[in-house]
Amino acid sequence: LKEPTSTINKMRNPPKTQTAVVPNPNNKSPSVQTPQTKDLNYKKTKKINAKQVKRELTGHVVTRWYRAPELILLEKDYTASIDVWSVGCIFGELLNMIKENAPTFLDRSPLFPGSSCFPLSPARANTVKKSGFPHHSSDQLNVIFSVIGTPSEDDYNFVTDEKAVEYLKSFSQKKRVDFKDLFPAATPECIDFLNRTIVFNPQ
Template sequence: MTEYVVTRWYRAPELLLSFDKYGTSVDVWSVGCIFAELLGRKSIFPGTDCLNQLKLIVDVLGTMSDANLEFIGNTKARKYVKSLSYTVGVPLTRMYPQAHPLAIDLLEKMLVFDPSKRISVTEALEHPYMSTLYDPSANHPAQAPIDLDIDEKLGVDMIREMLWQEMLQYP
């Protein structure tokens, strides 16, 4: 659990708002930001700091109703988001006029401010835009928690070699 994602531009709103608990929806947001960057050839939310980042998100998505901000438990954070200037947002079809309509539909479902209303990873993979690339039989969920505890004393070269050997096990 960390609110720090290396590149601020891909951080989900719940990370910017310092949520204590979050799920895979933060990854869906980040992938949505990368997808938008692929569609438009530039970052969708190039914030200069966390507060500016939230402002840029609201500028694109539009001002949220009080009901859509109820998920923000921190009163101070909710007050800040509500204090931002009113905006109707920018339709993604205008931002990405060359994009396929299904790409826009998927992006709109990935870049949802409230994480509980954001599309899930499985739903995104099953979305019509992605469905021809998705093979559910090839993606088995992990059976047990994965131990990512790597001994930092191993050194970069050894860790690279271990990762390479692991990748060779998968077709």
């Protein structure tokens, strides 16, 4: 999972679970793993300088379910942390492929399956106004906060836009859900990986 995001001269958008390289379950040999792969998505590939730390926001980037909070909040500059977030989302989705975590295919879903994403692609109906901002239960940030909890002021001190800060303050307080409760069959290493990649503050 980390190899595509560690490429220095290219950044791929968006990483998705269907492009992941995974061991072939039909291979019984313990010493040889034949990977299964699917075509990579290079729709918005862009070259970057190896020394470039920040990337200018160029528009509506990254598929909604894997979109980092700083992109949702329209931060003008962002770093490779957006890819770290995406990898964490993909990893969580892969954990749902384990039967003990999701017994049937109906139980499997992305980690953050939002159906809208204010202000990039807001919900068209059934929104509730809070402090002047539209809110919907399936909006991407709302879905994210249902898992990681509502961020504190310290968590969003990286946000530069005052309107975005006001928007964050309009969310109801939600408690963080332990990833171990979401993925009971996950190893401690897997839970640690999620805790290190699914972090609201990119700094």
